[in-house]
Amino acid sequence: SAAGPLKDITSRYVGSAVAAQPLSSEADYRSVLTREFDSVTPENEMKWAVVEPNRGQFNWSGADAIVNYARQNGKSVRGHTLVWHSQYPGWLNNLGSGELRSVVQQHINTEMGRYRGRIRAWDVVNEMFNEDGSRRQSIFQQRMGDSYVADAFRWARAADPSAKLYINDYNTEGINAKSNALYNLVRSLKQQGVPIDGVGIQTHLSTQYGFPTSLRQNIERLAALGVDIAITEADVRIPLPADSNKLNTQASYFRQIWDACHAVPRCVEFTTWGFTDRHSWVPGTFPGEGAACLYDTNLRPKPAYTRLNP
C-alpha cells in the first residue's frame, strides 16, 4: 500500500489538469485530487476562447472556480495559457497587426491581473514551434513577427511580477529538432534579458512510439540555461483495449518521466494532464488510444500510480 499521497513523497509540485465541471459535481474526483496533488492546472478554463469569446465579454466562471478551490484547499495553480494558436476566439482573426499587438497585451494584463498573486506559474507562450524547429505560422507570428514571444514575456512580467513565466511545448521531451529550437530560443531570450523563468515540457506520450530516452539529458541542458523545468501535461496513452502488459509498459513510462524530473534539481513540477481516465482528452483526440492517466474511470489507482508511489 502507498506510503502516503503522491504530493507527500516528493519535493516537486505534483499537479494535474482539472476541469471545473467535475470538480463541482463529482465528490470522488474532488477528493482524490485534493488528497494526492498540490498543484492544479485549469484544463480549458483559462484559455482565451473561454475567457473572452466575444471582444470585451468575459467569462471567468470556470477559472474562478478552480482558483477558489485552490485557495481553499492550499493548492498551487499553474495558469494555462495566454498566447496559443489554438482555442483563441475567432474575433482575433479580424484584427490587423497593430491592433492584435495591443489586444494581446491587454489580454495578458487582464487575465494575469485578475489572478495576480494567486498563480505560481503561467504558460505564457504555448506550442510555438513546428516539428522541424521552425516557428509555427500562427496569427501571432504572422502579424506580430518574431518579437511577439519576447513582448509577451515582458508584458506578462509587468502584469504579475510574482508569477514564474514559462514557455511550453510538446514533442520536446527528447533531444530532437524541435527541442533544439526551443533550447536555442530560450538561450537567446535569456541573453537578451527577456523575463523567462521556465520551460514546460508537456510530455504527452504514447507507448506506441517508444520512450524518449534523452528526456533527462534534455532537462539537464535546459536547466543549465538558468531556468526551471516543469513536466506540465504528462499522460501516456495506450492502444485500446488496455491489458496488464500495456498498463505495465505505461507504468514504466510514467516512472521514467518522474525519475528524469527528480534527477535534475531545477525540475520543479510533475503535472499530469488529468488524473483519471474518466475525464481525459486522449480518447477524443487520438482514436483507438486511451487509458492514459494514473487512475482508472472508477478512480482506482492503476499500475502507473503504484509505480510512482509503491
Ligand code: XIL
Ligand atoms: C486540451 C484539453 O485537454 C481538451 O479538453 C481540449 O478540447 C483541447 O485542449 N496541449 C495543451 C492543452 O497545451 O491545452 C491541450 O488541452 C492538450 C495539448
